[in-house]
Amino acid sequence: MSAQIHVPFLLSRAGAVSALTLAAVGGTLLAPGAAPEAEAATFHAAKALKVAVSKKGSPYQYGAAGPYRFDCSGLTLYSYKKAGKALPRTAQAQYNRTRHISASHRRKGDLVFFHSGRGVYHVGIYAGHGKIWHSPKTGSWVKLDRIWTSRVWYGRVN
Structure with a gap:
């Protein structure tokens, strides 16, 4: 089973985004292993x-x-x-x-x-x-x- 979280592009200085940050702002990210x-x-x-x-x-x-x-x-x-x-x-x-x-x-x-x-x-x-x-x-x-x-x-x- 896969999960998709909708999130706009929001990156830290290091270029990484936590899943919690993504979920909090309502953007999209396809989780590893997503179908x-x-x-x-x-x-x-x-x-x-x-x-x-x-x-x-x-x-x-x-x-x-x-x-x-x-x-x-x-x-x-x-x-x-x-x-x-x-x-x-x-x-x-x-x-x-x-x-x-x-x-x-x-x-x-x-x-x-x-x-x-x-x-x-x-x-x-x-x-x-x-x-x-x-x-x-x-x-x-x-x-x-x-x-x-x-x-x-x-x-x-x-």
Whole structure:
């Protein structure tokens, strides 16, 4: 098992940082023996988020998966595909394929699934600070919005 501690670059005069100092300031350091999968997942999520941001203003179109028009799951599929990861086509299938995580463990680039009962009806890419990039509905476009409900689940693309 590996551990990852998030810490900004903070070095002493000798160029060393203690784990306690790192934890205290909230930065990132990959611990010795950390799994390469953790690094890869972070890389792919960051790249997918960057791709989604680059599509800002692209119009919504039902069933579209880019590169110029998107529905919600089309945007997530396209963004992760450009980041080197394959996802299924629909929001529900994407939810079924991801590793489910709690809100307290969500990270930028994770998928945010909006649900009613057991069914998922919308998906976006977590941008941090309670916001998502998504393609919401007919007449709209790819944009950054606040998460407007507590009825969401989170998934991490492996």
